[in-house]
Amino acid sequence: MALRHEPTAPYDSTQDALRVLETVARHTTGVTDAGLTRETGIGTERLTPLLRMLRREGYVEQVTDGAYVTGAALTRLASAHHHEEALRNQLQQTLDRLRDRLGAAVYLSRYVDGEVTVTQYADGPGTPAVNEWVDFRSCAHATALGKSILGQLDHDGRRDHLSRHRMARLTSRTITSDRLLLSRLASQPPTVPVLDLQEYAVGTVCAAVPITAGSTAGCLALSLPVEHAHRLRRAADTLNRNATRVLLSLAL
Incomplete structure (x- = not known):
């Protein structure tokens, strides 16, 4: 299995952010x-929001x-030491902030050992997570996060x-034709969020954007x-613009 590496805005922003962090790290007493x-060669217009x-994510600090x-x-x-724990905590804080900004439950999913796996999520009383009435691993064809991966x-x-996974009909909107699904996947631009309009569950809509880190496919949903x-x-467009935060944590 190979991944299709097509540049997206979050990927480009992540590369710029890594260049900034590498430069800051070289200047132990600080850099203006x-x-x-x-x-870095990054112009002010792009550098300022980066x-x-x-700063918001805690990767750099500004001194006096x-x-x-x-x-x-x-x-x-x-x-x-404790890198995995630190990474998980950092990702959770990022997901929590995205949840509050979007007013929606947010999920991080990776393709692990050939299965679509939700590794972390952030929900709340006003932003409930999807009721996983059918295991996400068995219904990638019906979910935004599955189709994104x-x-x-x-x-x-x-x-x-x-x-390996039968395309079961979960709602009247679920795609059950592998030919139709493969056609739609092939025509989906990598920079456009994937949408699920009640294909997985009646009463719920979803969106997902890709966050490929290294050789592992993943998405933010x-x-x-x-x-x-x-x-x-x-909300999907805002999620896409903020995917850099998650990609950066995974790249460090």
Whole structure:
């Protein structure tokens, strides 16, 4: 199985963020905005929101003279001790902030050992998670997060997955034709969020965006009650713009 590597805006932003962090790390006493622009080649218009995001996530801190130094979150992730715990905590904080910003439950999913797996999620009283009435691993064809991950596999990888999981009809909107599903996956632009309009569960709509880290396909997803369906596309676009935060944690 191979992944289709097609650049997306979050991927490009992540590469820029990594360049900024590498530059900050080299300057143990701090580096200014002007210094970062000069050394990274990233213009002020792009650098300013990147630095704002990196400060919010705790990857950099600004000292009294305005220079930037390595932040506590980056120090924790860079440590060999308890790295997995630090990564999980960092991702959870990011998902929690996205949940609050979007007013929707948010999910992180990865393709692990040939299965679609939700590794972490953030929900709350006003943003309930989807009722997993059918195991997500067996119904990638019917969920936004499943289709987003399948879309990152090559044709043989998709065929292999579908051969192992029967495409059951979960609602009247569920796609059960492998030919139709494969056609839609092939035509799905990587930069456009995948939507699920009550295909998995009546009363729920979802969206997902890809976050491929290394050789592992993954995605960031959200769900909303159908009465909030009018907010889905805007929320999906916001999710896509904020996927850099998750990609960055996974890349460090």
